[in-house]
Amino acid sequence: MSRRKIIAGNWKMNKTPSEAVELINTLKPLVASDAADVVFCVPAIDIIPAVEAVKGTKIAIGAENMYFEEKGAYTGEISPSMLTDAGVSYVILGHSERRQYFKETDEDVNAKVRKAFEHKLTPIICVGESLKQREQGVTIDFIRQQVKIAFSGIESENAAAAVIAYEPIWAIGTGKVATTDQAQEVCHAIRACISELYDESTAEKIRIQYGGSVSASSAAELFSQPDIDGGLVGGASLKTDFGSIVNY
Numbered sequence: 001m002s003r004r005k006i007i008a009g010n011w012k013m014n015k016t017p018s019e020a021v022e023l024i025n026t027l028k029p030l031v032a033s034d035a036a037d038v039v040f041c042v043p044a045i046d047i048i049p050a051v052e053a054v055k056g057t058k059i060a061i062g063a064e065n066m067y068f069e070e071k072g073a074y075t076g077e078i079s080p081s082m083l084t085d086a087g088v089s090y091v092i093l094g095h096s097e098r099r100q101y102f103k104e105t106d107e108d109v110n111a112k113v114r115k116a117f118e119h120k121l122t123p124i125i126c127v128g129e130s131l132k133q134r135e136q137g138v139t140i141d142f143i144r145q146q147v148k149i150a151f152s153g154i155e156s157e158n159a160a161a162a163v164i165a166y167e168p169i170w171a172i173g174t175g176k177v178a179t180t181d182q183a184q185e186v187c188h189a190i191r192a193c194i195s196e197l198y199d200e201s202t203a204e205k206i207r208i209q210y211g212g213s214v215s216a217s218s219a220a221e222l223f224s225q226p227d228i229d230g231g232l233v234g235g236a237s238l239k240t241d242f243g244s245i246v247n248y
Ligand code: PGA
Pocket: 010, 167, 171, 172, 173, 174, 175, 211, 212, 213, 214, 232, 233, 234, 235, 236
């Protein structure tokens, strides 16, 4: 079975609302593709103008985070229905920067994944090992644990529709992209883990991205691996290079 590629930009904390519109207008003609789903994950304050700016295209807008409560006294947080009402269809959950700087745990990520599905948002669930873990040879064990907890209590129909982004922490923003073999090995292990948790057909449907210093020159080889269904792109998603990545 062939899975549709999904290529998402993770803008992180870059671009004001007016800059966001400008960037989208630049990228719009460059990222038109019938072969892949294209998503721009933008800062919360850029969501509304971004949704407006992509109208009439197939580009989807995603958020970079979300809280797991419906509403209430959680100063500074964004709820799932705020996202859906604004026109968001994807949400990045458990990015390593959220885990590292904002102390998000695997349990928090699981609560957010559950909430995302309740609201029909597609989560892009990030997992990935540190350099130390890679050197200690515990990469696969660690990632299997992250996946198992993230999917705890998630039904197979939802799991099949999820996106997982394998992002080795040592490759993020460092220009040090994982080798194709390293990326394929872990993405394959993630799919095997989903097959164990659910079944073969769920594992065949779920889309697994690679992320970490993806560039116009590395995209084609990475995305042609059997278990890599696209990419989560940081730095290069803010440049016209993103067009070359989408049309790898
Ligand atoms: P990068 O970021 O492409 O700049 O390495 C990827 C990410 O953090 O999603």
